[in-house]
Amino acid sequence: MRKNQRFDTTCVHGHEYNDQKLGVFKVPIFVTSIFEQPERETGETRVTDRGTELKYSREENPTVRALEHSLAKLESAEDSLAFNSGMAAISTLYFSFLENGSKIIIPLESYSVTIQLAEELSKFGVKTEKVWPSTDKIIEAIDSNTKIVLLETITNPMLRVVDIDEISKACQERNIPLVIDNTFATPIIFKPLKHGAKVVVHSTTKYIAGHNDIVGGAIVTDKKTISENLWDWRRKLGNIMQPLEAFLALRGISTLSVRFEKISRNALEVAEFLKEHPRVLEVRYPGLKDDEYHSIANKLFEKDLYGGVVTFRVKDGREAIKVLRKVNIIKPAPSLGGVESLLTYPVISAAKLIAPEDRKRLGITEDVLRLSIGLEDVEDLKEDLDQALQ
Numbered sequence: 001m002r003k004n005q006r007f008d009t010t011c012v013h014g015h016e017y018n019d020q021k022l023g024v025f026k027v028p029i030f031v032t033s034i035f036e037q038p039e040r041e042t043g044e045t046r047v048t049d050r051g052t053e054l055k056y057s058r059e060e061n062p063t064v065r066a067l068e069h070s071l072a073k074l075e076s077a078e079d080s081l082a083f084n085s086g087m088a089a090i091s092t093l094y095f096s097f098l099e100n101g102s103k104i105i106i107p108l109e110s111y112s113v114t115i116q117l118a119e120e121l122s123k124f125g126v127k128t129e130k131v132w133p134s135t136d137k138i139i140e141a142i143d144s145n146t147k148i149v150l151l152e153t154i155t156n157p158m159l160r161v162v163d164i165d166e167i168s169k170a171c172q173e174r175n176i177p178l179v180i181d182n183t184f185a186t187p188i189i190f191k192p193l194k195h196g197a198k199v200v201v202h203s204t205t206k207y208i209a210g211h212n213d214i215v216g217g218a219i220v221t222d223k224k225t226i227s228e229n230l231w232d233w234r235r236k237l238g239n240i241m242q243p244l245e246a247f248l249a250l251r252g253i254s255t256l257s258v259r260f261e262k263i264s265r266n267a268l269e270v271a272e273f274l275k276e277h278p279r280v281l282e283v284r285y286p287g288l289k290d291d292e293y294h295s296i297a298n299k300l301f302e303k304d305l306y307g308g309v310v311t312f313r314v315k316d317g318r319e320a321i322k323v324l325r326k327v328n329i330i331k332p333a334p335s336l337g338g339v340e341s342l343l344t345y346p347v348i349s350a351a352k353l354i355a356p357e358d359r360k361r362l363g364i365t366e367d368v369l370r371l372s373i374g375l376e377d378v379e380d381l382k383e384d385l386d387q388a389l390q
């Protein structure tokens with residue numbers, strides 16, 4: 001593999017798999033729980049390229065390892081670990097980094113299960129400080145008990161963007177690891193480690209795998225953090241990704257760049273269309289020039305792309321749920337980042353677990369709908385939204 005190869009080439013070839021004996025360069029799905037141990041001829045233990053033993057698929061599996069190579073390269077990192085869901089990755093991160101007396105800082109508007117799990121760690125003496133999702137408030141909350149700051153690149157569902165450069169500077173001054181959930185942005189437009197973050201997490205369920213057909217997650221960071229801490233927690237928690245899912249995630253990655261670019265362009269066009277629609281009160285999309293978060297997103301994100309999620313407010317709030325029932329091509333379903341366009345009603349899905357008073361303060365009211373744009377023809381999406389809004 002060439003050094004300094006470009007991003008799109010890494011999407012296709014970053015897994016590094018190449019079986020010279022059979023001439024196979026597609027990554028096989030290694031459906032096996034065990035590996036012969038020790039090697040009969042030499043009597044030696046089999047080891048992976050990170051020095052761990054290859055003996056049992058709860059610890060290491062070659063299909064999963066190929067995905068980990070790919071993810072590490074995409075995020076310009078040394079290594080990664082793949083998990084059987086985004087929440088498995090996040091829970092492993094918590095087990096590994098937090099202890100009795102630690103404080104974790106999470107913005108109020110973050111994936112609700114990420115917040116919920118952190119709050120439930122109070123029974124082990126972990127304190128969760130939920131802060132307003134703004135650069136100043138996050139920095140203000142950092143103190144000597146802070147063990148990690150966990151941010152999402154783009155918040156869900158209101159699509160806020162905080163200044164990760166400023167926050168990362170504040171974290172580095174105090175030697176506190178900054179963790180970025182990069183699910184919404186993907187390394188196509190934002191590479192958190194280049195902006196001073198210590199760890200990146202992903203729900204690979206979304207854009208990384210990209211076809212709404214698997215659930216998976218990943219942690220991407222340096223080799224030392226993985227070997228001293230995270231790898232062993234994954235072994236104990238038993239939440240490694242399974243080989244079929246790893247294969248599908250790898251296949252998804254090979255088209256990540258073209259998918260994300262087309263989806264982002266569709267999203268901008270749909271956002272512009274909705275802004276002009278007489279039944280729409282407000283559109284939120286960081287790619288819109290007059291969006292509150294455009295200037296910061298423009299500073300942080302590459303390629304003039306802003307992702308595939310558009311949030312909008314329907315006039316006369318009670319009608320929002322009706323729009324959900326009327327769409328045809330767009331499907332009413334949770335999740336995001338796949339080839340199908342999906343519409344969700346945040347007050348009963350992503351934001352359901354956020355306390356009602358916090359939800360209101362964040363603007364997640366009954367008139368809000370969140371749209372995850374897919375790969376359909378954008379004219380069909382606009383027509384579908386138009387008839388549903390009418």
Ligand SMILES: Cc1ncc(COP(=O)(O)O)c(C=O)c1O
Binds near residue numbers: 114
């Ligand atoms: C930003 C973000 N992080 C993490 C998760 C959890 O991922 P998973 O559903 O793969 O467990 C989600 C799920 O929607 C999410 O949106």
